[in-house]
Amino acid sequence: MASSGKLIQFYNCTILRDSKIMREDLWVRNSKIINPEPVFYDEKVMADVKIDCGNTLIVPGFIDLQINGGFGCDFSTPKEDIAISINKVAKGILQYGVTSFCPTLITSTPDKYHEIIPKIRIQNGGKHGAGVLGIHVEGPFINKEKRGAHPIQHVRNLKSGIEDVIRTYGTLYNIRIITLAPELDPEGEVIEELFRQGITVSLGHSACSLSDGEKAAAHGASFITHLFNAMLPFHHRDPGLVGLLTSEKLPPNKKIFYGIIADGIHTHPAALRIAYYSNPKGLVLVTDAMSAMGLQPGVYNIGDQKVEVTNTCAVVSGTQTLSGSIATMDSCIRFLLKSVRCSLVDAIECATLHPAQVLGITHSKGTLDFGTDADFVMLNDDLEVEATYIGGACVWSKNQLNNVYNNQ
Numbered sequence: 001m002a003s004s005g006k007l008i009q010f011y012n013c014t015i016l017r018d019s020k021i022m023r024e025d026l027w028v029r030n031s032k033i034i035n036p037e038p039v040f041y042d043e044k045v046m047a048d049v050k051i052d053c054g055n056t057l058i059v060p061g062f063i064d065l066q067i068n069g070g071f072g073c074d075f076s077t078p079k080e081d082i083a084i085s086i087n088k089v090a091k092g093i094l095q096y097g098v099t100s101f102c103p104t105l106i107t108s109t110p111d112k113y114h115e116i117i118p119k120i121r122i123q124n125g126g127k128h129g130a131g132v133l134g135i136h137v138e139g140p141f142i143n144k145e146k147r148g149a150h151p152i153q154h155v156r157n158l159k160s161g162i163e164d165v166i167r168t169y170g171t172l173y174n175i176r177i178i179t180l181a182p183e184l185d186p187e188g189e190v191i192e193e194l195f196r197q198g199i200t201v202s203l204g205h206s207a208c209s210l211s212d213g214e215k216a217a218a219h220g221a222s223f224i225t226h227l228f229n230a231m232l233p234f235h236h237r238d239p240g241l242v243g244l245l246t247s248e249k250l251p252p253n254k255k256i257f258y259g260i261i262a263d264g265i266h267t268h269p270a271a272l273r274i275a276y277y278s279n280p281k282g283l284v285l286v287t288d289a290m291s292a293m294g295l296q297p298g299v300y301n302i303g304d305q306k307v308e309v310t311n312t313c314a315v316v317s318g319t320q321t322l323s324g325s326i327a328t329m330d331s332c333i334r335f336l337l338k339s340v341r342c343s344l345v346d347a348i349e350c351a352t353l354h355p356a357q358v359l360g361i362t363h364s365k366g367t368l369d370f371g372t373d374a375d376f377v378m379l380n381d382d383l384e385v386e387a388t389y390i391g392g393a394c395v396w397s398k399n400q401l402n403n404v405y406n407n408q
Contacts, residue, residue: 090129
């Protein structure tokens, strides 16, 4: 049976599949990863294009669920049209292996949300940049005492429930994640409604107890925003949101995921190890990167806040309050691997499989399973990105790949 689309064979590589690294070729057709056996036996055809991968490791494309901007662009206060800012960051993060992301908006005014949110479109990735999976709105429904770098004057409550959410954001159709403090929704009505609409509810910027977190999870919350940051510190009598990682009071088969900024600044390696070994399958690497990511030290914006950026971190001007990061996803993977001493597979799945599970998109993203989108990254022995592919096409490359030829 004839099939449209070129059959592409990536060879001389190892690949990450089924939580194992194996010596195997990767086959792509029509932007999807395919099983080559039916092609050989049913269609009796060979590859149209063969690509020598130079003995690299091929892993799924990285997914960043929390990124505020980069390369001089801040999604919450764009200096230019928000589409231009999104595209600039989407293009820039290809070099770090990110093939999909959730542009993140911090606590802002309703009029700012109404202006920006409708203009951020869910879109596939490609030469133009990484794909947009939907928006992550981090606030304004947070605890003022745990607001971090979020402007206190824009923090809001949930007195009118879901109506407050809709009035504040204007629309929910392109929002994928909402970070809120569960103590603002003690009956869980807002969380339940957001869950019903397919929105991932993430708990964060909160002073809640473990009991509050467990109730929120029972109502549908499934993610924790940048664990350890902007929440009560762990206490042995009430571990707060951190306790959700090992709670025995979650609904049957309920899985809690948690974001970690593994940059050596936001989370001490010892805390990173505690979190990982408590719940390794729930760890999701996020960059929480802000506008200075990819640029030189200086003064930048995140929302309405001025941020001072050094070579290592970003803080609200005149304070020691952390304000996003300047980390990149590939560096976070390397830091996690070094700090936790986990397996290479486990480290990579924290940036691929786990974030895809958070959004329920493992049928298309986060793995190299047959039938998924051919979004993947080639890594060298030092886990540096050699090339990034989206839909089976090279969208960024450190060096031009050799030995590419057509067999037509």
